[in-house]
Amino acid sequence: AQKVTQAQTEISVVEKEDVTLDCVYETRDTTYYLFWYKQPPSGELVFLIRRNSFDEQNEISGRYSWNFQKSTSSFNFTITASQVVDSAVYFCALSEPYGNNRLAFGKGNQVVVIP
């Protein structure tokens, strides 16, 4: 069973528009961690955020914000006022530290920001 679902495969936006990436996860554990990674064309996956299951506060970091909704098992990511440099693949991931402690990745969202 897929543990992390990122339904939107490719999203195109015009520069300065906002874009929201959906992430829905599945776990039976009460303790877990959620992550977002960015993969620019260079290839490396860059860590963006880590959130534990007990911290439901939303977070904002510059133009990035994350909305954690435990009730709907979602951890959505919004880029505000998108820029061309935001063009990348974004991965959501889940870790169950008392399970096998492996990261389960979603399929990724390809974001294309059009100038």
Added chain:
Amino acid sequence: ETGVTQTPRHLVMGMTNKKSLKCEQHLGHNAMYWYKQSAKKPLELMFVYSLEERVENNSVPSRFSPECPNSSHLFLHLHTLQPEDSALYLCASSQDRQPGGYGYTFGSGTRLTVV
């Protein structure tokens, strides 16, 4: 500068060649991973090493042979590959066997083309 270094960045090899991919981390992590990322496909976990012992081998063909001589180095030996093996090969490391969900640190990947 990433804490995980992969070499080479690009590799073109014939189907009869033998080559090796190298991954090195100096983060003090004790687990290392090989992922395959083909075009338009999700990340595929190939191998997991924890404390220098292979703990996962996800049905990977024998033409891929991993080696982990110590906790800082991981190799992927390649021989008689097929064109469909062309992909981005990503290495990652983490602090394993320890609840905490700190996620993985990724290298920049080796883009492999089999001709």
